[in-house]
Amino acid sequence: MGEKPASVIAIYPGSFDPFTNGHLDVIERSTHLFDTLVVAVLENESKRPLFSVAERIAMMKEALRDHSSVEVGSFGGLLVDYAASQGATVILRGIRAISDYEYELQMALMNRRLHPEIETVFLLANEAYSFISSRLVKEVAGLGGDISGLAPPNVEAELKKKFQGV
Ligand code: PNS
Secondary structure: OOOOOOOOEEEEEEOOOOOOHHHHHHHHHHOOOOOEEEEEEEOOHHHOOOOOHHHHHHHHHHHOOOOOOEEEEEEOOOHHHHHHHOOOOEEEEEEOOHHHHHHHHHHHHHHHHHOOOOEEEEEEOOHHHOOOOHHHHHHHHHOOOOOOOOOOHHHHHHHHHHHHOO
């Protein structure tokens, strides 16, 4: 439990396959709390993602281009090692409902055990977004349903391209 650094860097890790308005909401809330936020996409091809890491990064950079304190990157290996390499003292995660809590608690406590100086901070997404998940956005888009308002416009457009070729 050290001193507060002069500049607080937080990491917001995830799969972001794809980035949704729920993620965007958590990021926008966090910009008041941290000097720099590094949004970090997990490089894990075993999850059979819809979008490649490069595609996800490009979409997120576009959706976040007006947020000057937010950077977008990717990482492999342990999250705490990546966080330390970025000089981050905070891991940021969003919580939608109580069902998210158990998984988040396990990860936060494991990360604390691995790297006690890095603190996990949870933010609540706006309740209007609490039903949004990347998995459901993909499923609905894949079945031709309306996903407007669930993801940033450029992500919506990329989903339509993937599934409908338009
Ligand atoms: O968006 P997700 O899929 O819920 O994000 C999960 C993520 C990327 C935060 C988590 O899988 C992760 O941190 N993976 C990196 C590997 C790691 O550090 N594992 C041990 C910590 S529990």
